[in-house]
Amino acid sequence: MHTIVLATQKGGSGKSTLAIGLALAAMQQGHAVRLIETDPQGTLSNWRRRRDNAQPVVETLAAADELAQRLATFERAGVTLTIIDTAGGLSALTDAALASADLCLIPVRPSVADVEATAATLAAIRGCDRPFAYVLNQTPCRGQRIAHAATALADEAALDAAGVLALPYIVMRNDHQDALGLGLAVSEYAPGGKSADEIRGLWQWIETRLGVEAPALTHDILIEFQPSPDITPASYQLDAAADEIVATAE
Numbered sequence: 001m002h003t004i005v006l007a008t009q010k011g012g013s014g015k016s017t018l019a020i021g022l023a024l025a026a027m028q029q030g031h032a033v034r035l036i037e038t039d040p041q042g043t044l045s046n047w048r049r050r051r052d053n054a055q056p057v058v059e060t061l062a063a064a065d066e067l068a069q070r071l072a073t074f075e076r077a078g079v080t081l082t083i084i085d086t087a088g089g090l091s092a093l094t095d096a097a098l099a100s101a102d103l104c105l106i107p108v109r110p111s112v113a114d115v116e117a118t119a120a121t122l123a124a125i126r127g128c129d130r131p132f133a134y135v136l137n138q139t140p141c142r143g144q145r146i147a148h149a150a151t152a153l154a155d156e157a158a159l160d161a162a163g164v165l166a167l168p169y170i171v172m173r174n175d176h177q178d179a180l181g182l183g184l185a186v187s188e189y190a191p192g193g194k195s196a197d198e199i200r201g202l203w204q205w206i207e208t209r210l211g212v213e214a215p216a217l218t219h220d221i222l223i224e225f226q227p228s229p230d231i232t233p234a235s236y237q238l239d240a241a242a243d244e245i246v247a248t249a250e
């Protein structure tokens with residue numbers, strides 16, 4: 001089982017939205033997915049209540065010392081991917097989640113204040129020595145602002161942008177908000193849309209980074225589930241000189 005954790009001090013940067021999007025993208029690739037919500041705000045639990053589909057199961061967790069046990073239970077039950085959505089700010093619970101992660105994802109909007117606000121989260125991740133990547137979220141379709149944010153994030157981490165920036169960037173699109181309101185993920189709400197394509201691309205990037213192969217699409221939990229249509233997500237490359245990421249043909 002792999003565990004990914006969405007964390008950043010800054011509220012509203014897209015932790016919960018990405019947790020949902022990635023959960024469904026991974027399920028559509030054959031993963032047995034659990035979501036853990038450590039945020040008392042309850043965004044995932046509320047989303048779950050609006051869903052008709054019983055999957056993915058959302059479990060809440062309020063105590064840091066229960067996390068290891070919970071993950072062990074999931075693993076025994078055959079879960080292949082756990083995604084943990086944390087609250088904004090720093091807490092013992094978020095620290096415990098980060099320490100359990102195979103990959104920490106830090107969603108960040110392309111603004112100076114948001115980039116600066118990642119410092120505390122980055123320090124916490126470095127404190128437990130876990131792999132991490134930034135996800136630029138709610139970006140404009142294109143523009144210098146994205147390139148500036150990417151450069152600033154690489155500076156913040158003192159690493160090359162290619163090592164710390166997940167691709168593709170997730171553009172600000174209404175689909176994410178509309179899907180959330182209906183208890184859906186973008187890959188269910190608008191499977192042929194650009195937002196769904198970006199999230200599938202992001203999941204592919206994460207899978208590659210984790211070094212996992214998608215399980216065969218045979219898991220029971222997928223019975224009610226329509227695999228996504230025949231759309232292959234584009235590959236994305238970070239072009240340092242360009243003001244946007246470049247989708248490349250397969």
Ligand SMILES: Nc1ncnc2c1ncn2[C@@H]1O[C@H](COP(=O)(O)OP(=O)(O)OP(=O)(O)O)[C@@H](O)[C@H]1O
Nearest residue numbers: 011012013014015016017088138171172173176177
């Ligand atoms: N790529 C996107 N395009 C459009 N809207 C988005 C996108 N990502 C997130 N949003 C919207 O931004 C708002 C904040 O997102 P979300 O709740 O996922 O952030 P969060 O980091 O979980 O916030 P919190 O710290 O409060 O838990 C929501 O209304 C969500 O629908």
Ligand SMILES: [Mg+2]
Nearest residue numbers: 015016039043
């Ligand atoms: Mg949230």
